[in-house]
Every structure is written in structure tokens, then in C-alpha cells.
Amino acid sequence: MMIELLPEKGQFYKTNMHCHTHISDGWGTPEQVKEIYKRNGYSAVCFTDHEVLIDHRDLCEPDFIALHGYEVAVKQNLKAPTAWFQPVYHFNMIAKDQDNLVMPRFFKENPSYPGNSRAWSETHARYNEVIETTVYDVDWINEYTKAMVEGGFLVNYNHPMWSLHNPGDYLGLKHLHSIEVINGECQKWNDNTSFHYDQMLRAGHHLVPTGGDDNHKPEHCVRAWTMIKAEELSYESLIAAYERGDCYVSEGPEILSLVLKDGKVVVKTSPAAGIYLYSEGRYVDYVRSRTETYTEAEFDYCPEKMGRYLRIEVRDTAGYRAFSNAYYTADIAKKL
Numbered sequence: 001m002m003i004e005l006l007p008e009k010g011q012f013y014k015t016n017m018h019c020h021t022h023i024s025d026g027w028g029t030p031e032q033v034k035e036i037y038k039r040n041g042y043s044a045v046c047f048t049d050h051e052v053l054i055d056h057r058d059l060c061e062p063d064f065i066a067l068h069g070y071e072v073a074v075k076q077n078l079k080a081p082t083a084w085f086q087p088v089y090h091f092n093m094i095a096k097d098q099d100n101l102v103m104p105r106f107f108k109e110n111p112s113y114p115g116n117s118r119a120w121s122e123t124h125a126r127y128n129e130v131i132e133t134t135v136y137d138v139d140w141i142n143e144y145t146k147a148m149v150e151g152g153f154l155v156n157y158n159h160p161m162w163s164l165h166n167p168g169d170y171l172g173l174k175h176l177h178s179i180e181v182i183n184g185e186c187q188k189w190n191d192n193t194s195f196h197y198d199q200m201l202r203a204g205h206h207l208v209p210t211g212g213d214d215n216h217k218p219e220h221c222v223r224a225w226t227m228i229k230a231e232e233l234s235y236e237s238l239i240a241a242y243e244r245g246d247c248y249v250s251e252g253p254e255i256l257s258l259v260l261k262d263g264k265v266v267v268k269t270s271p272a273a274g275i276y277l278y279s280e281g282r283y284v285d286y287v288r289s290r291t292e293t294y295t296e297a298e299f300d301y302c303p304e305k306m307g308r309y310l311r312i313e314v315r316d317t318a319g320y321r322a323f324s325n326a327y328y329t330a331d332i333a334k335k336l
Contacts, residue, residue: 003335005265005327006258007246012227013043013238015067018092018158018180018212024050024071025115027217034059034066040222043233046212048092050114052121053103065235069094070103071158074144076136078111087165089141090158093148094177096243098235103127104151105144107134138172145175154178154243156210160196162186170196171203177243181323182251184213184223192251192321194313201309201326202280208242209323211249224251245325252320258312260332265299267312269322274315280307293317303329 020026021033028036030047037045046067047056059066074089075082082088095101106127113121128151134144145155154177160170162183179200183191200207211224227248230241241247248255254270267275274288275297283305287297312324 001262001336003260003332004258005260006248006255006324007229008257008259010229010231010241010246011233012229013233014041015044015046015226015228015238016042016212016215016221016224017046017048017067017094017156017210017226018071018183018214019045019047020049020071020214020216021047022116023052023054023120024113024117025216030056030059030066033215033221034064036218036221038064042225044228044238046092046094048094049120050117051107051110052117052125053093053095053101054120054124055101057098060235063233065233065238067094067235067238068098068101069153072134073112074134074136074141075112078133081112085164087136087169088163089136089165089169090163091145091148092156092158092180093153094156094239096152096154096239100152101126102151104147104153105129105131107131110134138169142172142174145173149175154239156180157207159183159186159189159191159193159214161191161193162189165196167199170200173205176205176207178208178210180212181209181249182211182224182321184211184251185216185220186214187223187251194321194323197323197326198278201311206326206328208245208247208325209249211251211323224249227255248322248324250320250322252318253314253316253322255312255314255322255324258324260301263301265301265310265312266296267299267314267324268296269294269314271295271316272314273317276313276315277310278313279305279310281305283307288315301332303333
């Protein structure tokens with residue numbers, strides 16, 4: 001018997017899920033950013049400028065889709081610059097429907113709009129409710145993200161390492177769809193956040209991994225991406241596949257196929273120095289070498305050792321990594 005963990009049907013579409021332009025504090029126009037990514041083999045970019053939701057449907061073409069969202073900051077001290085030590089939450093709100101251009105809640109008097117976002121918000125912001133402030137508090141944030149979900153958005157928790165977050169900051173969060181496990185710009189802060197990903201999975205969160213550049217300058221581009229396996233290249237199909245978790249995240253390696261077949265987890269990849277299976281507890285299995293490369297690995301499927309979930313990591317000879325979605329043993333049991 002075979003269960004497809006990554007669906008066999010469909011096509012992988014290379015997508016940057018975290019992107020900034022001159023609308024907030026990025027370097028270029030949306031059109032200039034689009035061209036960089038198209039030249040580098042991307043099929044989609046999710047434009048997530050700070051604090052304001054902008055319509056980018058005019059950028060869509062048969063071979064390119066502009067997803068739209070916006071990034072919200074919840075700072076510990078609203079009146080102080082983020083600088084080097086202030087903890088801050090950043091969330092990407094990603095519109096599930098291409099026609100959704102209304103922010104559920106809007107902090108109109110935000111004292112710290114980045115870049116040009118204040119001017120854009122004054123002319124383009126559409127919203128249902130104005131809030132007086134943001135509050136650096138898990139309970140307040142949970143009410144806020146609940147409103148985002150009810151307003152038709154997928155909520156992504158961005159770069160927890162850069163955000164200076166400890167478990168108390170994130171284990172109690174609710175209403176999240178995904179967590180950014182690779183952030184291209186934040187790589188210098190070690191924002192390959194498999195630690196945070198596992199901590200949240202172990203706490204019972206069901207999260208999809210996300211990768212994006214968080215690009216503010218040209219040199220930040222093409223560092224990290226989300227490979228979404230969808231039936232076609234359209235806004236609706238990409239979002240539906242991403243919401244299901246039919247994706248993986250990479251800064252280099254490819255995960256070509258991932259199935260459960262005859263009691264084995266079978267993964268096929270681009271040439272890799274190591275292919276690893278991680279689980280809820282201490283059970284780990286892997287193939288790795290300093291001198292050889294691998295393009296396939298098989299691991300015993302043993303849910304009694306794995307616990308609630310399993311996930312795959314791939315590392316190439318340069319040390320770059322790819323992360324699969326987490327697959328839950330309870331869901332697999334229903335299909336066996």
C-alpha cells in the first residue's frame with residue numbers, strides 16, 4: 001500500500017513567500033522585484049509589504065502569479081526602535097482569496113510604519129476595524145490572529161530567531177497556519193529555525209513550514225523559497241495546496257518525492273550529503289556521508305517510536321537544507 005505524503009500529481013512551483021518592495025522598506029518596485037524572481041525560475045511571489053495590503057493582480061501572467069498579503073509587527077515597546085535587542089512579533093497575513101483586499105484590523109496611528117508604508121496606507125488601506133494599539137501579549141495576539149483568520153487570511157509566524165523569541169513567546173500562540181523555517185535575509189542571524197519548528201510541533205501545533213527571502217535589497221533575493229505542489233499555476237490552486245501543506249521549504253536541495261510505501265518512508269531528492277527523518281521524540285534515522293551523495297532514502301515507518309509526527313530534512317554538500325512538512329501519524333493511521 002502507498003500513501004502519498006507529497007502528492008504525486010501536480011507540479012512544483014517555486015515561490016517566495018515573504019517579499020518587500022518600495023511600498024514599505026524594500027528597494028524596488030513590485031515590477032522590478034517580479035522580474036528578478038522570474039529570471040531565477042520562480043513561478044510566484046507573495047508580496048508582503050509592512051502594515052498595508054496592496055492589490056498586485058496586475059502582475060499576474062500565465063507563467064507568474066502574484067500572491068498578496070502584508071506583514072504586521074507587534075513590538076514590545078511601540079515608541080522605541082526595534083534596533084538590536086527589542087523582541088518583536090512579525091506575522092505575514094496571506095489572503096486566501098485573490099479578491100480579498102480588506103485588512104480585518106488596522107493600526108492606523110502606528111508610530112513606526114517602515115519606509116513608505118505610512119504614505120501608501122493613507123491612500124490605499126482598506127480595513128474593517130481600526131485598533132488603537134497593538135499589545136505585546138500572547139492572549140492579545142491570539143485575539144488579533146483569530147480576527148485575521150476569520151477575515152480570510154492565513155497567518156504565518158515569521159523569523160522567530162531574529163525576533164529574539166523564547167518558548168514563552170511562541171508556544172501559546174494560536175490560529176497560525178505556518179512558521180517561517182528559513183528566512184533568506186535573516187540567515188546571518190541563523191534563521192534556519194528547525195528548533196522553533198520542532199518545539200511548536202511537540203507542543204501540539206499543526207504548522208506548515210514556509211521559506212522566503214524577506215528581501216529588502218537585491219542581494220537578499222533568491223536565498224530561500226517554498227516549493228508548492230499544485231494542480232495548476234493559479235492563485236486559487238497555489239493557496240489551496242499551500243493551505244493543505246503540499247509543499248516543502250528549501251535554500252538549495254530538492255525533495256522530489258515523499259511517500260509511505262509498504263511500511264517504509266521513501267524520499268527521493270536531489271544529490272544530498274544527508275537525508276534525515278525526525279520525529280516528536282528521540283527517534284531519528286538518516287543516511288549521510290562526507291564522501292558520497294544520496295538521491296533516495298528509505299526509513300522504517302514505526303509510529304510507536306515516532307510519536308505524533310515525522311518530518312524530513314535534506315542537507316547538500318554545501319550545508320544548505322530543505323524541510324518537508326510535518327506528517328501526523330494519526331492522519332496516516334486513518335489512511336492505512
